[in-house]
Amino acid sequence: MHGEYKVPGGKLVVVDLEVEDGVLREVRVAGDFFLEPDEAILAIDGALEGAPASTDAAGLAARITAALPESAVMLGLTAEGVGIAVRRALAHATEWSDYDWQLIHEPPQSPALHMALDEVITTEVAAGRRPPTLRVWEWDSPAVIIGSFQSLRNEVDPGGVERHGVTVVRRVSGGGAMFVEPGNTITYSLSVPEALVSGLSFADSYAYLDDWVLGALGDMGIRAWYQPLNDIATEAGKIAGAAQKRMVGPDGGPGAVLHHVTMSYDIDADKMLDVLRIGKEKLSDKGTQSAKKRVDPLRRQTGLAREQVIENMIASFRNRYGLTGGEVTAEEMARAETLVRTKFATDEWIARVP
Incomplete structure (x- = not known):
């Protein structure tokens, strides 16, 4: 073995x-x-x-x-x-190089559609109908994405959401709320077979699936590290947060893992504070006095345009493991759009924890 x-x-x-x-x-x-x-x-x-x-x-x-x-x-x-x-x-775990990785990087899409695509694509990987996939997101509007188990009223300020035209969505994974704006964040998903993280604890799998992006950041001159449980940090502060969801395969067999990450490129901290209800208790374990200090934009650390940072990240992944271009299939998109209507854009889902 x-x-x-x-x-x-x-x-x-x-x-x-x-x-x-x-x-x-x-x-x-x-x-x-x-x-x-x-x-x-x-x-x-x-x-x-x-x-x-x-x-x-x-x-x-x-x-x-x-x-x-x-x-x-x-x-x-x-x-x-x-x-x-x-x-x-x-556990007969597989390695990154055992797979033919596919890249999806398509034009801007709505927040609810992104939530649905994560579920559909990872389900397809679990079923063996799609290869392991790196999907880079582009946003068509500002959004707050709350974790699967978060309280809507505790995390989101409805007045701030209305003032800034922000869409609120709930994702399938746990973790905390994120504020995103088109052009100001870098978000990606990894949809991988469960075998890739076999033998790893839930916590260890975060570090394992984040390792490639630490290398990509290092290539751009940023010394970054994994900070348990789900953050990526630098000496200047937190730059990214990750979340995961495990999905069961057909007939209860081996499934797939959804691991998605949102990175701060150039966040408007004042707007974020107006939209999110970030309490003192949440900040207390971060060693900071304000949420502004928790957001450290990649723009300042790299001096590169957002598009160049994304291009460099994709190139780093391709050099490590190989990566071919792909797209969301028509069938996958149809299923995702159905999920938007029946789940991700519904009040029942968004406010399932009021």
Whole structure:
């Protein structure tokens, strides 16, 4: 069995192993990490040898930590990362390069249609009728997108929404509210087979699916990192937030994961504060006194036009994993438009948590 895991902000860990009589055998850990002294790698292999195959990633990490000499130094590597790589091997997880990725980047669409397209495309990936897909959104109007479980009245100021002509929609994933305007945000979705995140905890999957965009930002001179549970941050502040939804496959079989991210390019913070009800409690764990400081536009950090930032991100993904151009099919669009009418544009859905 073979498993790979890219440690967030670190290096690739590769594990090859066998399972005999319910325990790990012939365990070999490798990768492009740094480890001192040399014999520490043998200690890691030895710690995993004979471990019950049912041991979770935390338990495997504990075995490794206990076996390492006090002088051991790991750079780009963590005991937890090795444990995750083992679990991915046992789960027969796939890798990014196993797939033929498709790009969808179409003209501006309505907020409700974007919500529906996320559901339709991810459902198609789960059913095996569509390849894993990177979809870059373009907005035709300003919007507030609230999380699946958020209270409408607690998150949105109706007066501000009316003053600024903002559309309110609710997405299928959890997480917090987002304020977007055409040209001021960069939003994308990844619709991926569940096998890509096999062996990862829900929290670990966020970091794993965000890793490519951290590399893309690095190519543009921005040192960014994953900030648990669902943020991307830089030294200057938060620049993006992610959310996920797991969708079951046909007949309850393996499904797909929807992972979507909204990045701040040039947010009008005053307008955002007039539209969203951002409480002191929400800001308290961010170490800031105002919501303005939480929004750090990519425009200032890159000095690039929004279109150029998107082009660079797409190029980075293509260079890493391959990417061919595609489009929403006529059938997918028809289903999405039906979902807009019957679900995403209805008061029943938008106010399902009043």
